[in-house]
Amino acid sequence: DSGVTQTPKHLITATGQRVTLRCSPRSGDLSVYWYQQSLDQGLQFLIQYYNGEERAKGNILERFSAQQFPDLHSELNLSSLELGDSALYFCASSVEYGRAGDTQYFGPGTRLTVL
């Protein structure tokens, strides 16, 4: 158990819908990262927050947004869902950002299926 929690574990929804994925980082970690894992794209970095502020952005679609709240939990919002958004979404957390050796610990993931 990494100490990072993600809910829900599985999510099945229809195209055009909107969903929210939730993540609670390990105790003491200030950085939260979101990754998407799909068969065709592999593991892709989406976005990072540090202590409530956005710090880095990857190939995150405009239909996707995220935030980190004062209690440090984070939510990833996916809207106008398409079939291609079906993937495993991971949240990871680490103590800080900017250091090469800052280890990211991953949550169990949320498997999103868009029908």
Next chain:
Amino acid sequence: AQKITQTQPGMFVQEKEAVTLDCTYDTSDPSYGLFWYKQPSSGEMIFLIYQGSYDQQNATEGRYSLNFQKARKSANLVISASQLGDSAMYFCAMREAPFYAGGTSYGKLTFGQGTILTVHP
């Protein structure tokens, strides 16, 4: 260009034998970190080992060791005394710390495509 390359889509090893999973990387940053993660069929990502670009010695964590060859830009994972529970997908990842460039990519890990390891009894 690929930043992380894992050239072995699949590897097989006999139980109790050692196995090496290859990883090469590409970066121009002097400060970076290299990580290996394990993803069993259940899906979670488990951190295994870390090597810093300035570390003088190769990292070790129990049965895992990292064969770090900086000049060749390789960071191979060695698993000794393989166990059936080692069967999983293994990912090599890199984190760059471009302080000098003032970039905004501090946080992200860049992953390779992974290697599926199968341990035979």
